[in-house]
Amino acid sequence: MRKPVSKGTRFRILARDNYACQYCGGRPPEIVLVVDHIIPVKEGGTGDDDNLIAACQPCNQGKAAKRLESVAPNPTARKRIRKNRRDLIKAAALAREAEEALHELRQTVVNLWCSVRQTDDIETSTLHVMVRYARDYGVPMLGDWITKAATKFPYERDYKIGKYVSGIRRKMIEQGEIT
């Protein structure tokens, strides 16, 4: 599935790229320009301007990277495309790392919660909040809070423990101990 580029975006990119194919330099009327993704959407490319480029149909049909080597676009455009590509790949890698870190943190919080509470699960909306606290205040502090809550209410449901943890946090904010 190809995500269509909106009319406004198309006009903006065409103007930015001087109404020329950024791979071969071709211009209308000899060619018809399209605005397309440098890194395809299905490979994680975004609809941001940096990932969009004006290209003629023949250039657009092949792989942009391959074309870059075989076709000779103007050097400035080639440099910009390369840089954009590098930036996009870097951004994708960072996003992946952040996603993995979040996944790990979530697992840490689940294990922390289950260790303190002696259960084998945590209710989803409570987990969501606890992960946020772990991210903002660190796992050790969250561990203290959960332990306090679980000590006070050993038999309550997750929701109640979560509420109490939130109360501890609120009090600490009021007392200026955390922000």
Ligand SMILES: [Zn+2]
């Ligand atoms: Zn072209």
